[in-house]
Amino acid sequence: xxxxxxxxxxxxxxxxxxxxxxxxxxxxxxxxxxxxxxxxxxxxxxxxxxxxxxxxxxxxxxxxxxxxxxxxxxxxxxxxxxxxxxxxxxxxxxxxxxxxxxxxxxxxxxxxxxxxxxxxxxxxxxxxxxxxxxxxxxxxxxxxxxxxxxxxxxxxxxxxxxxxxxxxxxxxxxxxxxxxxxxxxxx
Numbered sequence: 001x002x003x004x005x006x007x008x009x010x011x012x013x014x015x016x017x018x019x020x021x022x023x024x025x026x027x028x029x030x031x032x033x034x035x036x037x038x039x040x041x042x043x044x045x046x047x048x049x050x051x052x053x054x055x056x057x058x059x060x061x062x063x064x065x066x067x068x069x070x071x072x073x074x075x076x077x078x079x080x081x082x083x084x085x086x087x088x089x090x091x092x093x094x095x096x097x098x099x100x101x102x103x104x105x106x107x108x109x110x111x112x113x114x115x116x117x118x119x120x121x122x123x124x125x126x127x128x129x130x131x132x133x134x135x136x137x138x139x140x141x142x143x144x145x146x147x148x149x150x151x152x153x154x155x156x157x158x159x160x161x162x163x164x165x166x167x168x169x170x171x172x173x174x175x176x177x178x179x180x181x182x183x184x185x186x187x
Contacts, residue, residue: 076114083107119162125151125169134158136168143174150174 087103090096112122125135130149138155146152151171158169 073114073118076117077111080107080111080114083110120166121160122157123160123169125154125158125171127151130171130173134165134168135171135173137173138170139172140175141172142177144177146174148174148176 083103084107087100087107090100090103092100123134128151129147130137130151135151135158141152143152150173151169152174153172154169155172156167156170159166
């Protein structure tokens with residue numbers, strides 16, 4: 001029996017020793033995991049700070065871009081303004097009305113040329129079939145000589161900006177006279 005107790009103590013000691021070794025191993029792994037956690041947290045905080053800095057730089061760049069986006073357009077419009085100022089300085093009399101009108105037409109063409117270079121393009125609607133995507137009908141007139149839904153007049157021209165509709169054309173469209181009006185007109 002004494003041998004049995006000693007063996008039990010020995011087995012318990014071995015068991016206890018194995019538990020202690022396992023605990024040391026687990027402690028090492030735990031410390032390693034804590035170190036990795038600390039590294040990942042530091043990496044996260046660094047990445048977060050980098051991203052915040054990136055966002056601030058992007059916001060500043062966008063702000064500058066918005067501030068100076070129209071600069072080239074304005075530089076291209078300055079000669080048009082110069083020509084308008086020269087035209088306004090001309091004294092009008094009976095002898096130069098036609099030349100002033102031609103000068104204003106030239107300035108208008110120069111102005112439209114600058115706008116077209118920037119991507120603004122007008123479109124003509126008269127004689128076209130009414131298209132609700134690019135026309136806004138503000139009036140309908142009866143016209144027996146035209147097909148129904150044809151644009152007969154353009155009150156405001158429509159414009160595209162870089163192939164996207166910027167403003168629809170305000171138009172007057174045709175419709176056939178109603179049968180009652182035809183009868184009244186024929187009596």
